[in-house]
Amino acid sequence: MSTQAVExxxxxxxxxxxxxxxxxxxxxxxxxxxxxSISFFFFLGGAAAFIxxxxxxxxxxxxxxxxxxxxxxxxxxxxxxxxxxxxxxPATLGNFxxxxxxxxxxxxxxxxxxxxxxxxxxxxACILWAIVDGGVDTGWTxxxxxxxxxxxxxxxxxxxGIFIAGFSSIFTGFNFIxxxxxxxxxxxxWFRLPLFIWAHYATSLIMVLATPVLAVTVFLAAxxxxxxxxxxxxxxxxxxxxFQHLFWFYSHPAVYIMILPSLGVVAELISxxxxxxxxxxxxxxFSSIAIAALGFLVWGHHMFVSTQSPYLGIVFSLxxxxxAVPSAIKVFNYTATLYKGSVSLDSPMIYALGFIGxxxxxxxxxxxxxxxxxxxxxxxxxxxxxxFHYIMVGGALxxxxxxxxxxxxxxxxxLYSEFWAKISAGLVFAGFNFTFFPQFIVGYLGNPRRxxxxxxxxxxxxxxxxxGSTILGFGYIIPVIYLLASLKxxxxxxxxxxxxxxxxxEIPSPxxxxxxxxxxxxxxxxxxxxxxxx
Amino acid sequence: MSSDANPYLAHHFDDIVQQHxxxxxxxxxxxxxxxxxxxxxxxxxxxxxxxxxxxxxxxSHHLDVTMGTINTGVLLTSSLTMALAVNAAQRGMKKRxxxxxxxxxxxxxxxxxxxxxxxxxxxxxGSVPGRLWTFETExxxxxxxFYSLYFGATGLHGLHVLIGVVIIGVLTILAWKDKxxxxxxxxxxxxxxxxxxxxxxxxxxxxxFYLIGRT
Numbered sequence: 001m002s003t004q005a006v007e008x009x010x011x012x013x014x015x016x017x018x019x020x021x022x023x024x025x026x027x028x029x030x031x032x033x034x035x036x037s038i039s040f041f042f043f044l045g046g047a048a049a050f051i052x053x054x055x056x057x058x059x060x061x062x063x064x065x066x067x068x069x070x071x072x073x074x075x076x077x078x079x080x081x082x083x084x085x086x087x088x089x090p091a092t093l094g095n096f097x098x099x100x101x102x103x104x105x106x107x108x109x110x111x112x113x114x115x116x117x118x119x120x121x122x123x124x125a126c127i128l129w130a131i132v133d134g135g136v137d138t139g140w141t142x143x144x145x146x147x148x149x150x151x152x153x154x155x156x157x158x159x160x161g162i163f164i165a166g167f168s169s170i171f172t173g174f175n176f177i178x179x180x181x182x183x184x185x186x187x188x189x190w191f192r193l194p195l196f197i198w199a200h201y202a203t204s205l206i207m208v209l210a211t212p213v214l215a216v217t218v219f220l221a222a223x224x225x226x227x228x229x230x231x232x233x234x235x236x237x238x239x240x241x242x243f244q245h246l247f248w249f250y251s252h253p254a255v256y257i258m259i260l261p262s263l264g265v266v267a268e269l270i271s272x273x274x275x276x277x278x279x280x281x282x283x284x285x286f287s288s289i290a291i292a293a294l295g296f297l298v299w300g301h302h303m304f305v306s307t308q309s310p311y312l313g314i315v316f317s318l319x320x321x322x323x324a325v326p327s328a329i330k331v332f333n334y335t336a337t338l339y340k341g342s343v344s345l346d347s348p349m350i351y352a353l354g355f356i357g358x359x360x361x362x363x364x365x366x367x368x369x370x371x372x373x374x375x376x377x378x379x380x381x382x383x384x385x386x387x388f389h390y391i392m393v394g395g396a397l398x399x400x401x402x403x404x405x406x407x408x409x410x411x412x413x414x415l416y417s418e419f420w421a422k423i424s425a426g427l428v429f430a431g432f433n434f435t436f437f438p439q440f441i442v443g444y445l446g447n448p449r450r451x452x453x454x455x456x457x458x459x460x461x462x463x464x465x466x467x468g469s470t471i472l473g474f475g476y477i478i479p480v481i482y483l484l485a486s487l488k489x490x491x492x493x494x495x496x497x498x499x500x501x502x503x504x505x506e507i508p509s510p511x512x513x514x515x516x517x518x519x520x521x522x523x524x525x526x527x528x529x530x531x532x533x534x
Numbered sequence: 535m536s537s538d539a540n541p542y543l544a545h546h547f548d549d550i551v552q553q554h555x556x557x558x559x560x561x562x563x564x565x566x567x568x569x570x571x572x573x574x575x576x577x578x579x580x581x582x583x584x585x586x587x588x589x590x591x592x593x594s595h596h597l598d599v600t601m602g603t604i605n606t607g608v609l610l611t612s613s614l615t616m617a618l619a620v621n622a623a624q625r626g627m628k629k630r631x632x633x634x635x636x637x638x639x640x641x642x643x644x645x646x647x648x649x650x651x652x653x654x655x656x657x658x659x660g661s662v663p664g665r666l667w668t669f670e671t672e673x674x675x676x677x678x679x680f681y682s683l684y685f686g687a688t689g690l691h692g693l694h695v696l697i698g699v700v701i702i703g704v705l706t707i708l709a710w711k712d713k714x715x716x717x718x719x720x721x722x723x724x725x726x727x728x729x730x731x732x733x734x735x736x737x738x739x740x741x742x743f744y745l746i747g748r749t
Contacts, residue, residue: 108556
């Protein structure tokens with residue numbers, strides 16, 4: 001912080017000691033704690049992926065031993081899913097913005113919010129320990145009986161880490177639900193809430209209802225691994241497939257924990273950079289709830305080839321198709337918002353537009369996989385890998401980066417280099433497609449996922465993928481440089497650098513500790529941009 | 535922030551009503567997550583009970599119904615004393631609050647002690663699934679499934695009782711030292727909700743494991 005003139009008091013310069021950060025109950029500071037920690041895990045998980053992508057340049061995997069390869073892709077999956085994607089937007093942008101956007105001074109339970117960060121770190125420490133101590137080789141899905149009876153790697157401690165990190169996610173969701181219900185400012189009715197809040201509300205419902213089931217599942221799996229309990233053990237009459245049912249009962253809704261907040265961010269971005277009220281506000285709001293609700297009824301589509309009854313498969317397939325409806329409602333409404341808007345292509349908007357394209361590809365290929373007959377061919381191939389990376393990386397991560405760029409001036413009070421931001425947004429988009437589009441093809445041709453070796457005729461696709469991931473890597477590293485540089489050399493941000501609507505843009509950047517200096521009364525709809533005569 | 539300056543109002547709430555409603559909603563949502571948590575085990579129970587009804591009935595006879603019944607009584611009584619403690623806290627009756635919290639805490643401890651004897655017996659006869667298993671029945675290895683569920687469900691429930699005992703113990707000391715005035719009655723009320731939930735889980739666990747063989 002510079003010492004020029006008198007800087008107004010804000011949440012960043014309120015105190016400078018380490019203690020004031022580690023024991024803070026300010027939701028904005030906790031968001032920063034989360035931001036730093038999830039960024040660390042993101043680059044760790046990314047590094048693992050980069051190493052095994054290098055290894056996959058050659059059909060016989062010259063760089064790594066097969067055992068190391070297995071441990072690396074597991075490390076990538078476990079870290080990215082449980083320590084990056086699930087907390088990414090809710091714990092950072094959500095933590096920072098949910099109270100501000102509804103006109104509250106903090107989340108309903110500030111101490112529980114801090115505790116959630118400590119639980120996250122404790123879970124992360126367990127998982128790191130498991131990695132340093134030799135790693136895990138089960139894949140992030142921990143399918144029994146391999147994980148409980150046969151794997152010779154650190155399964156139990158990883159499961160403990162996931163159990164603990166799960167509670168941090170539960171506490172985040174629980175805090176958001178109570179805050180959104182009880183702490184809205186006068187005049188902030190449900191249908192005046194920004195769609196970011198609706199998305200977080202839907203996400204929180206999933207966190208609160210699904211995560212406990214994951215917790216009890218990994219608890220039972222850990223008991224089996226450590227003490228030889230028999231719930232998933234066929235030799236004791238148990239059913240290994242029951243683990244898959246319980247696991248996907250969480251892990252499919254968890255996909256929506258990752259993508260819904262991102263859809264919320266994109267709604268904000270599209271509206272702000274088209275200078276228009278979001279088209280079909282209520283439909284977009286309810287489509288978040290619909291995605292959350294349907295998300296609980298589709299887990300069986302992960303198990304079409306796992307001895308599940310074909311009749312059950314048909315039902316799961318049909319309900320999975322239904323998810324396309326609310327997803328399409330969102331995409332169509334976002335696109336319709338652009339129509340006759342004053343669209344400006346600032347860097348957050350580039351991410352948002354990239355999001356829409358990639359989310360559509362990811363979503364439509366999901367239809368292929370939800371179809372029983374095609375899934376038999378595509379199941380457990382690179383096609384699946386490409387599909388969920390289009391949703392998780394092309395969708396969730398693009399939304400996260402777009403949101404981070406959009407609210408960075410609010411969070412830090414500094415402006416970053418727009419030139420470099422546009423370059424890195426372009427690199428991410430190009431690198432991403434280069435990495436994952438070839439995987440659709442090689443998967444369709446029959447290359448199974450998670451295999452260390454592949455037939456030589458597939459090499460061209462894998463080389464493209466690896467080259468793409470290198471470009472993608474640069475797209476992630478450049479923002480770290482210019483965003484950190486902006487803290488020192490960036491211009492001071494005004495309260496509302498994008499001239500956007502929303503309570504967060506009416507307070508100073510960075511906001512004061514109590515968020516608002518006076519009482520907040522909301523008198524207008526969300527996104528009340530001036531209407532243009534056509 | 536607010537001018538009427540209620541000493542029990544946290545800085546980020548506008549008024550005490552908002553605070554009470556938030557805390558109460560938060561507790562109910564927490565209990566919802568607990569239902570989903572135990573739901574996973576009850577789901578597994580349902581599946582296996584349908585697969586192996588005879589084994590479940592036979593194994594149920596090996597559980598100690600007397601101890602289970604006593605424990606049910608102990609826990610139900612503690613729910614009554616907890617409810618009385620909440621009432622006493624709301625009316626600011628310190629002496630009764632301390633007594634009722636103390637009795638509830640003691641009942642939790644009694645429950646755990648009885649549970650310990652039940653567990654110890656199972657270790658003794660070798661009906662603990664896994665490496666220690668030496669229990670001989672006509673159902674062979676399959677019987678381990680019943681005991682896996684039994685230990686999983688009662689273990690998790692016991693852990694919840696233990697947490698409850700610690701929290702209620704702390705509340706008893708706070709009440710004793712006059713740190714739980716009427717304005718803080720909601721704390722007792724929330725712990726009460728938790729304790730009733732723990733009681734309710736046992737109301738499902740007890741018949742599903744101990745009584746199914748006796749119809």
